[in-house]
Amino acid sequence: MSSERLSPWQWREEILAAVAPPRRAERVPLEQARGRVLAAAVRSPEQVPALPIAAMDGFAVRRADLTVPGTTVLPVAAELPARPGEVPDLPPGSAARIMTGAPVPRGADAVVEVEATDSDPFGPAPAVVALALESLPVPGRHVRGAGEEIPLDAPLALAGDRVGAGLVGLARTLGIDALEVLRPLRVAVVVTGDELTADSSSDRLGADPLPGAVRESNGTMLAAALAAGGAHALPPRHSGDDPADLRETLDVAAREADLVLTTGGIGHGAYDVVKLLLGERGAGTSRFAHLALRPGGPQGHGTLRGGVPVVHLPGTPVGALVGYHLFVRPLLDRDGATPRRMLLGGEGDGPRRGPAGTVHAMPGRREVVADGREVVRLVPGRRLAPYGRADAMVLLESEGPDGGAAPGSGELAGAPERSVLVLVL
Ligand SMILES: Nc1nc2c(c(=O)[nH]1)N[C@H]1C(S)=C(S)[C@@H](COP(=O)(O)OP(=O)(O)OC[C@H]3O[C@@H](n4cnc5c(N)ncnc54)[C@H](O)[C@@H]3O)O[C@H]1N2
Numbered sequence: 001m002s003s004e005r006l007s008p009w010q011w012r013e014e015i016l017a018a019v020a021p022p023r024r025a026e027r028v029p030l031e032q033a034r035g036r037v038l039a040a041a042v043r044s045p046e047q048v049p050a051l052p053i054a055a056m057d058g059f060a061v062r063r064a065d066l067t068v069p070g071t072t073v074l075p076v077a078a079e080l081p082a083r084p085g086e087v088p089d090l091p092p093g094s095a096a097r098i099m100t101g102a103p104v105p106r107g108a109d110a111v112v113e114v115e116a117t118d119s120d121p122f123g124p125a126p127a128v129v130a131l132a133l134e135s136l137p138v139p140g141r142h143v144r145g146a147g148e149e150i151p152l153d154a155p156l157a158l159a160g161d162r163v164g165a166g167l168v169g170l171a172r173t174l175g176i177d178a179l180e181v182l183r184p185l186r187v188a189v190v191v192t193g194d195e196l197t198a199d200s201s202s203d204r205l206g207a208d209p210l211p212g213a214v215r216e217s218n219g220t221m222l223a224a225a226l227a228a229g230g231a232h233a234l235p236p237r238h239s240g241d242d243p244a245d246l247r248e249t250l251d252v253a254a255r256e257a258d259l260v261l262t263t264g265g266i267g268h269g270a271y272d273v274v275k276l277l278l279g280e281r282g283a284g285t286s287r288f289a290h291l292a293l294r295p296g297g298p299q300g301h302g303t304l305r306g307g308v309p310v311v312h313l314p315g316t317p318v319g320a321l322v323g324y325h326l327f328v329r330p331l332l333d334r335d336g337a338t339p340r341r342m343l344l345g346g347e348g349d350g351p352r353r354g355p356a357g358t359v360h361a362m363p364g365r366r367e368v369v370a371d372g373r374e375v376v377r378l379v380p381g382r383r384l385a386p387y388g389r390a391d392a393m394v395l396l397e398s399e400g401p402d403g404g405a406a407p408g409s410g411e412l413a414g415a416p417e418r419s420v421l422v423l424v425l
């Protein structure tokens with residue numbers, strides 16, 4: 001039997017290259033688009049502002065009428081509040097009182113702010129206004145030109161961008177009432193194992209607390225992780241350790257989903273049904289490997305009926321969770337699932353035991369310290385227990401046997417401030 005231990009990073013690349021679930025698009029009303037990922041670029045169907053508008057409360061003037069430096073007294077020909085309606089041209093030798101956002105009358109080429117005049121900003125429009133200026137205003141002063149903010153057909157956001165409040169505001173400004181976004185991936189989770197027992201979510205499971213029975217938890221856990229990643233998790237399905245049962249369950253799952261996940265049945269045991277059915281001794285449609293990863297070493301991926309991709313996660317809940325974050329999340333959102341570097345806070349836990357290059361996925365909690373930097377601290381505990389409070393997964397690599405840092409571990413070995421790779425959960 002092979003004792004090959006593939007690098008988890010290599011495996012991740014392999015999965016990303018091999019598994020490409022189809023992404024279809026759908027149009028959703030603007031009010032429901034926040035947080036979704038754009039399927040197409042959003043371009044501006046209009047220019048903003050549509051007409052030149054005042055950028056300040058003050059007086060619209062013709063620069064040619066101004067005496068500078070000094071005071072110019074002009075009759076006030078019009079009052080222009082920011083309201084819809086026709087705007088009269090500005091007669092030569094006059095000013096128009098104008099409010100921020102109101103269209104600038106034709107003929108005017110600058111707005112002088114009310115602070116530079118003798119006018120009471122809150123009183124009625126005066127009959128005349130005295131403007132005191134040191135120098136001639138530049139053309140277009142305090143005027144927002146047509147299309148200055150958003151030109152016609154300007155790209156506002158690109159395919160792949162996540163919709164935020166800013167884009168919602170822009171879209172509303174421009175009269176766009178729906179956005180083209182990616183449809184959430186439909187993901188089916190198939191949990192395997194005769195020992196599993198559980199609740200109403202899996203109709204095939206018994207509820208008797210027999211010795212050796214294990215309460216099924218991967219289905220619900222992965223559904224929660226998938227929902228957090230914006231996917232649509234279908235109700236989990238259960239298969240026993242019988243290959244015919246698994247074949248049938250996988251066929252149903254492949255018909256209803258864009259991507260299938262399995263848990264369990266991929267170890268080295270006599271009843272490891274997933275591996276037996278789909279591995280090299282079976283259909284040969286999935287590839288299995290034991291990675292240099294702890295926990296979560298056993299992993300697999302392949303293709304089901306109809307070309308539907310499948311990722312095989314180990315059965316142990318902590319192994320399934322680690323495998324999900326490293327190998328499934330990037331299929332939903334490659335950028336969001338890219339580990340970042342953070343300082344490891346606290347006493348930490350030194351480089352881990354194990355062959356050089358083994359990646360240890362450990363639960364962590366993030367914290368912003370006094371100088372504004374984000375640090376991550378390891379949460380003590382075994383297996384899944386510390387994930388009750390973890391909001392990060394710290395990826396530490398074992399130090400090589402020569403005492404040097406393993407590739408990818410950066411400043412990990414022995415440095416007082418250790419930068420480590422972290423996946424935010
Ligand atoms: N001889 C060896 N044995 C094992 C190795 C090895 O290298 N050599 N690796 C161990 C590691 S690490 C893991 S992880 C497991 C992977 O095995 P499976 O994927 O086949 O997992 P199962 O045997 O089906 O289950 C393991 C464990 O997890 C419980 N489980 C399974 N599914 C669920 C579920 N849906 N909800 C809750 N708990 C579940 C199951 O009852 C077992 O206790 O292999 C090791 N062995």
Ligand code: MOO
Pocket residue numbers: 293294295296297298314316318319320
């Ligand atoms: O890789 Mo396993 O998930 O350590 O138990």
